[in-house]
Amino acid sequence: MRKAFLTKLSALAADERIVLLTGDLGYTVIEDFASRWPERFYNAGVAEQNMLGMAAGLAEAGFIPFVYSIATFASMRAYEILRNGAILNDLPIRIIAIGQGFDYGPAGATHHALEDLALMRVQPRVRVISPSDDAQSVSALDATWDLRSPVYYRLAKDPSAAIPGLDGRFDASRVEMIRDGSDVLLLATGSLASEAIDAAEILSLQGIEAAVGIVASIKPLPADDLQRVITSYRTVVTIEEHYVHGGFGSAVCELAASAGLGARIVTCGVGDRITGCGSRSHLRALHGLTAGGIAARIQSALSA
Template sequence: MRTAFIEELQRIAQVDEDIWLLTADLGFSVLERFSEEFAQRYLNVGVAEQNMMGIAAGLALSGKRVVTYSIANFATQRCLEQIRNDVVYHNSHVVMVGVGGGFTYGAQGHTHHGLEDLAILRSLGTVDIIAPCDPVEASLAARAALSRPGPTYVRLERTGEPDIHDTPPPFTRGRVIRHREGVDLLILAVGSLVGEALTAAKILSDEGVDAAVWGVPWLVPFDGESVSDAARHYPVILTVEEACSRGGLASAVAETIAELGGDRAKLQIAAVPPDGLGSVASQASARKILKLDAIGLVGRAREALADI
């Protein structure tokens, strides 16, 4: 995803001289082509995320469109005060890119697990949050984020994620993407877990369960309209996110459903518990342990349907 995003950013920068890219000593093997072509619009600030956000806000207030780049937890937590006060308060046009969302860097331990970013930034009301599911959406996210004035957070994973889309889908701000229709339950997924959700839906289909799968590339603004309608029509909504169970997708759906009257869907949450994984593991292993892989999601769906 990160390669697709940076390649699209480079194409945009070729026709827009106001595009700047800042990194906190990360992105090696990914950012070189941009830095070589646009040396005067590229800054490596070193391991200094707070400084990076302050510089980005200053450039944005000077009329530039600025992209910052770091690992997800570093990009959102080391410099949270600067994001809140320098970027968000001034509604600065800064695109904050967090790579390694979820357990992408799982083998490097808890310090590199990007799990709280969605919850933290969702609490800052003017920040758009985009979490693409594949390289195709990552390219679309680059254009969408840079076309909107104001702050945006783009949550990417790393490299090697398969394309889920054969062709670019409609990528409308604040709207879900409907990958698969069904009637027995709805699976809402963020990021590359859309792929696990689609695999789970195929397994469930073989068992006679017709599951719909929607991707949620835009966590903010949230597609409450579509989710409200779904909550009135599906018996179960299963939310899937490689992030903390508090404050992210599950919370957005719960808040939406809570405002509805009458019969509504049962909410089943597949996410990372607030205390994290508790161990060091690859992304694939972490997903298996936490039942976020396709087999785990099938089990969660069965349990939810058995209780209604």
């Protein structure tokens, strides 16, 4: 996903306001931008605090700076500088955060991005985007790169297979419904959407018809569309590669509760525990985030 996104960014950078800063990361994906636009590419070094502050300084003068790092560092190392720099000063910087959840699984817990959606969505003015496949990440960039507000892009490290039926659509005001079903509604964000689809297939074999909707804009949530969709279901399941506290599932719960929707919300994500080393598939399985794990959780929720 990051490769597709950076390729698109490199094309957009014909607009001379775009500047790319990296925290000494992005080997094999930043080279195209760096060679095409060398005067607007800077390696800030392993110094995220300065990188985020510098981006605000560039934005004040009319530039559109994109900062690139692994999601944990991009979202947390310089969080207060993001808040008191770009956000407080109302400046349109963009954060390219690499690694949705367990993308850097074997690297260990320091590299597992499991709270970035929560941290970013509480900040005023920030848009938080969590695409499900390469094409959607490109559409999202195309739709948001020159907005007035700061934008946080949470991208998968590796190329993501196209989600069937999504066709790369990105519309912040929409839930993209890619599967129909009347028994339960699955709402997924990020590349985990493919597991949600497979979970729906497993459930179908057991006589449970699950609808699948994809939400790529975590902030703002597509609130009207979500309400409309959720209203038809008694059970809604949120699926994210993130702690269950504070992220997408929490945002959906807040919306459903404040709108007075009657649905029960089941949140699939990582529980309140420190994660360990392992491949992405191993860690997803360990935390119940494979198709089988999600299907089992739904079955037990429906039979409770």
